[in-house]
Amino acid sequence: MQTIVVRVDSDDINACLGFGEHITLTVNPVPDQNTIADYVVCSDIANQSTFDLTTKNTEAINGQANVIITYHESQAEAIANTGAILSPYTTFSRTIFVRAENTVTGCVSTDMDFELIINENPIAIMPTLLQLCDDTPFDGFYPIDLSIKNNEIVGTQTGMSVKYYASPVDANNDINELVIPYTNTSNPQIIYARVENNITGCFATTNFTVTINETPNANSLTALEYCDSDNDGFGIFDIRSTENQVTGGVVSGVNVTYHETFENATNGVNLLPDNYTNINAYTQTIYVRVENGCFNVVPLDLIVHDSPEIAAMDATI
Numbered sequence: 001m002q003t004i005v006v007r008v009d010s011d012d013i014n015a016c017l018g019f020g021e022h023i024t025l026t027v028n029p030v031p032d033q034n035t036i037a038d039y040v041v042c043s044d045i046a047n048q049s050t051f052d053l054t055t056k057n058t059e060a061i062n063g064q065a066n067v068i069i070t071y072h073e074s075q076a077e078a079i080a081n082t083g084a085i086l087s088p089y090t091t092f093s094r095t096i097f098v099r100a101e102n103t104v105t106g107c108v109s110t111d112m113d114f115e116l117i118i119n120e121n122p123i124a125i126m127p128t129l130l131q132l133c134d135d136t137p138f139d140g141f142y143p144i145d146l147s148i149k150n151n152e153i154v155g156t157q158t159g160m161s162v163k164y165y166a167s168p169v170d171a172n173n174d175i176n177e178l179v180i181p182y183t184n185t186s187n188p189q190i191i192y193a194r195v196e197n198n199i200t201g202c203f204a205t206t207n208f209t210v211t212i213n214e215t216p217n218a219n220s221l222t223a224l225e226y227c228d229s230d231n232d233g234f235g236i237f238d239i240r241s242t243e244n245q246v247t248g249g250v251v252s253g254v255n256v257t258y259h260e261t262f263e264n265a266t267n268g269v270n271l272l273p274d275n276y277t278n279i280n281a282y283t284q285t286i287y288v289r290v291e292n293g294c295f296n297v298v299p300l301d302l303i304v305h306d307s308p309e310i311a312a313m314d315a316t317i
Contacts, residue, residue: 031067031107033109034059034112035059036114037114038114038115038117039055039114039116039117042120042200042202043118046120051088053085060100060112064102067100067102070098072084072097073094074097075097078097078099079099084099091116092116093116095115119197119200121203122160122203123204124195125155127153129208130144130148133212134212134214140187141183143182144180144182144183146193153193161196162193163193163196164177164178166189170192171193174203178191190207193205193207193208216247216291216295217296221288221299223301224241224302226304226305228305232281233306234281235277235304236275237276237277239274242288242300247290255292256288257271257272258289258300259271272286278302284301
């Protein structure tokens, strides 16, 4: 601040001289040019989101008194004090220019700016039902490797992490992550998955159902025997006749199939016909699959017996 005295001189012959009132010159500082962090958000829509720019007021003012803030799409608008942006503001990634004005002095600063950055959320693909089998004694609870669903949930996306939770609230807030292997607390149970971008931290959630099924009982089987009339070691077996024995008579909800190899039975492929001719002479083991969503496999032996031959009798009396 500086005080100036006004002197007035006369041009006439009297050479009069006068002094006027004092004038005070005051220089007021412009508002501070503070650093404003970029405004980063996650969005389901590529390069579009809604921003509340007023949340940046505290950073822009940084404790200064009597300062008001407006936001503009260009520095020219900030200088001219036109086109002030109202919040909420829906836009794409761009630079925002800040006008800070002291309401007492009228001094203005327009040299602050920050970036609006929009990161796209990943996609969380809903996986298929997870069905697991619990051996006898069945109680409906089982230690589950939930990570077997990772590939289904992420798909072809890269740079993603998958976490699992017992509730949607936990998944959205990234709290109480389930430890793998996880033993279910109800049967069935809904599990919530969170897919998170390892770089941006943006995430999406999905869910799937875990069901623990009882592995069906498969009783040991008595061998099937066949009397071979032509003694060539091959016969036709009614293998379906063993169904009640292998299931213990429990046929509702249970599917019984027959296979030439253990591998085929395990994979449930290459089913044999109910009336089956053995392919190995005299003795052969086939495999019976009992399934209700879960399955058990037991062997079934097929045995061919030669028929006794009747010796020719002398017809002479």
